Amino acid sequence: AAFILRRAIMEAEVTPLSEKITIEEIAKGEIEAPVILKEFVTYLICGPDYRRRTETKDRRVKAISQDIVFSATSGKKRPRKHLQLGLALKSLTGSRRIIELLNRMGHCINYHGVTEIETEMTYESRNRSQYTPYGMDLVETVGTGVAWDNYDRFVETSSGKDTLHD
Numbered sequence: 001a002a003f004i005l006r007r008a009i010m011e012a013e014v015t016p017l018s019e020k021i022t023i024e025e026i027a028k029g030e031i032e033a034p035v036i037l038k039e040f041v042t043y044l045i046c047g048p049d050y051r052r053r054t055e056t057k058d059r060r061v062k063a064i065s066q067d068i069v070f071s072a073t074s075g076k077k078r079p080r081k082h083l084q085l086g087l088a089l090k091s092l093t094g095s096r097r098i099i100e101l102l103n104r105m106g107h108c109i110n111y112h113g114v115t116e117i118e119t120e121m122t123y124e125s126r127n128r129s130q131y132t133p134y135g136m137d138l139v140e141t142v143g144t145g146v147a148w149d150n151y152d153r154f155v156e157t158s159s160g161k162d163t164l165h166d
Contacts, residue, residue: 001040008034009072020127021120026087029080031073033065041065071106078109086114 014031041061046052066079075082086108089099096111103110109117 020124031077038065082108090114
């Protein structure tokens, strides 16, 4: 069974991220877990009774299937979970250690991959004329309010050295 699943993973279609990375590409990932792998993991987790399938179990099946693809390819083929989790962790925590820890456990791409994707997405967003978030419907009859704020950190130092003002 392992060799059949591995062959399916290795032969699965890969769509590398373009040089002009968009959020749509991140949402799709570079590879989708093969159907045979998802079925195997579904039966492993849920058993033969389809009534035991729940939304939570389906979500876990997708995550575990993507972890298997990422691990079997040594991180060369990056499913959506691994791209999205790395980007989300960098945005939420800014911690390189957390990203590297989860990368070593096979749950997300490495820190350098995250920063590379962030940089490319930033360049691409500057080239677009629209700066609204992905998925936001722009309708002429609906108004939108935008607020900006400062992010200050370590502002208590007397010299002002090692402070961040964004």
